[in-house]
Amino acid sequence: MAKILVFTELNGEHAKGVALEILGKLNGHNVDCVCIGKTPKTAIEEMAKNGASNVFSLQSTGLQNYSAEGYAAALKEIIQKNNYDYVFAGSTSVGKDLFPRLAGTLNCGMASEVTNFLFEGDKFLGTRPLFAGKCYAKVEILGPKPHFVTVRPNALGMNAAAKAGTGAATDVSVNVGDIKAIVKEVVKGASEKLDLTEANIIVSGGRAMKNAENFKILNELADVIGATVGASRAAVDSGFAPHSMQVGQTGKTVSPALYIACGISGAIQHLAGMRTSKVIVAINTDPDAPIFTKADYGIVGDLFQIVPLLTAEFKNLLLK
Amino acid sequence: MNIFVCIKQVPDTETKVTPNSSGTYIETNSIKWIMNPYDEFAVEQSLLIKAAKPEANVTVIRVGGSKDTEALRTAMAMGADEAILIEASDNLDSYMTAKALKGAIEKTGKKPDLILTGKQAIDDDCLQVPQLLAQMLGLPSVSVVVGFELAGNDLTLRREIEGGTIEIYKLQSPCLVACNKGLNTPRYASLPGIMKAKKKPLTTYKLSDVGVADADMRIKYSAFSLPPEKPAGKKMDAMDAAKQNEVVKKVVGLLRTEAKVI
Structure with missing residues (x-):
């Protein structure tokens, strides 16, 4: 022992x-x-x-x-x-x-x-x-x-x-002695939600989100199901989201119970960072997108139509 | 001002990883090696300082295989003054790597004012070397740094933690700073830079030259394996607006009754 x-x-x-x-x-x-x-x-x-x-x-x-x-x-x-x-x-x-x-x-x-x-x-x-x-x-x-x-x-x-x-x-x-590098000030992040690495549910957006404003529909879905919002490298490099939201090999590795990938094709470096999620839902217009090989539930469709419907349906389910 | 930048060479992020036949590491024969992406921010930061303080000297150091020294040449082509290679396997553990870096820095006879590294190497993902090296040299360190200001010896550093929250540190050099994406935009090496880099000094050491022995090994890996493949999931077509409601209802229902995650 x-x-x-x-x-x-x-x-x-x-x-x-x-x-x-x-x-x-x-x-x-x-x-x-x-x-x-x-x-x-x-x-x-x-x-x-x-x-x-x-x-x-x-x-x-x-x-x-x-x-x-x-x-x-x-x-x-x-x-x-x-x-x-x-x-x-x-x-x-x-x-x-x-x-x-x-x-x-x-x-x-x-x-x-x-x-x-x-x-x-x-x-x-x-x-x-x-x-x-x-x-x-x-x-x-x-x-x-x-x-x-x-x-x-x-x-x-x-x-x-x-x-x-x-x-x-x-x-x-205890006696800690002389400290040279210590936190002087903390600037809170915009989000009150759990960090991606600790989140139980994650809703992520990719290049197909088109711009930063469109992440609003992911935030609305996330609010209903208590999720944290993430992004793919393509979305971060295009300036749609900050690096703190990036999931993948050059971002955060996550393993939530539920991962909802919206408009993410599934580059190998993204899949590496989220494949251990317990359940994966993917929404993409391309039926051959690699993300579907990792998805438990794949929806071939336009995220701009599907995500608001998902939000409404989850609202129905959770308010019952 | 003496700046040391510690870099690593890692397999490209698009690499498909395959365990080797003995399971002791991955197959490295056909890999494309790149400078660890986070280390590019460290190199860039050193060059931004050098642009403001032309007397600053930038030494890049790498521990790893000698077959390919591209990452060190790239750093010198970007503008670093000289390079040191410590020959070792590409999967040396963090403790030995930090000790080797310490040995190499001491061998130069220059007192470090600033040590820059990436926040992590994207191959072993250990996030140990920066803090270990700082500790071994008796220096403070700040990791995951996304903001850097230097005025005289005074540093103001912004470290990113959970949820995008920022911790602000104020301290004095000498210290070690481990850089994150978002700190700066790394430059590309120019053609004249690439030509100049060929003439810049590159010193090579063995592990024993920098005081590292087999007894320093702290981590042993075995049984490298690929993660299990998931069985194929359910794929539903909802391109047609008429089907969308039905498919969404079905997926939400399955998330509750079958997957039980909602």
Whole structure:
């Protein structure tokens, strides 16, 4: 039984979903959680319910805003104090930026953005996509412990049968030292919706959207079904949408429960970024478009006629 | 001012990937290699700085196979002053790569004022080398950068996080900046630039020259495989306006009853 620490990010009063997915998957091991700052009661209960033995809240001046240096110094202290074998986090903006630095401070190895894993005894064996999902490989971590792992959100799913842990909450004072690069200001994005990488439903538009204004019909559909709007590289390069909305090998790799591709032909680099979506709906006027080879439900038709009909039909269904 | 730009050579985004027969990596024989797309933004940023500060020196460094040094030549054709190649396999792990880059930077004897990289390489998608390299050199780093301002030693950087939200950092060089798409528009190499690049210095090292040993390996891959193909889905014709309502109703119904995602 390996001794494991899960770095848990907070989303308001709640623990981020990916941390709970990781906890559920680690059920049966000796697992603690660590958060930065004060941890709300709701979040502690969520972690306990999914198997956390201890929940440590690290506190120090210098941790009010995110910095890779400050967070890494704080986590290093608790990792060394409790001698963990493995340290996990979600592959989020913070996880991706923080964990390589943290692993580096201890000269230890890290497996990035795994989509599944198992333990053979105490040995971690992960699976991860490479080339944006064009292929997969098994990954092992070598060298000194602890070993670090980040996990893609939505990949593991929640463990409904997770055995609860004690969830003993402890505040821990740490010393983070001198920080050179720290967030001074945050400018909120226009969208209040979940990020593409965390979204459960995505509606994406391609070159056939013709211009930025036409994304309005995708936004209307997205509002009805609680989706986040994405775009293909062709749409981004044509200036219809910002790069933060791009799905594909040079954008974001996504795996929502439902992906609705509107006017996207399905270039290999786009398919790589969305093929792991659970259910794919494609709307395209070209019956031979490659996107249809990946679609569960293909609609050969004009998106400007089909999308508004879909919006109306979903409205009917969801208001019933 | 000493600027180092770390670049990687990766298979073109249109490449169809095939695992090799032993499953230890992909088949690389017929691949078209390109400069990692995110690294182009790093090269461009170094040249924008050089345009404002002509005394700045830009060194591009790459760790990878020596069969093809096109990415380094391209960077020099765009305007970088010199290049370093550290010969290694194209799938060296992040820790060894960062250590090799550190070794090469130290070997130049120049104190780095700024290190620029792409935010990630689109082959292994690990997103580790920038932060590891910064950590090994004792420098701060900011990743996924879409805005860059330099005044004297003062940097204002804009980092993109979830939902298009922007974090603003103010710090001083030396530091490492990992660049994202949207930061700038990379230039094309001009013909005179390509001719000049042929005469620019390219130094080659082995991993052992820059202090990297087998014991530094931290990640081992096996069983490269293609993702399972999905069985063919249902394709419905709705080109005819008369059929559209029926098809849409059917798809929405199936999403609820068959796929159970709504």
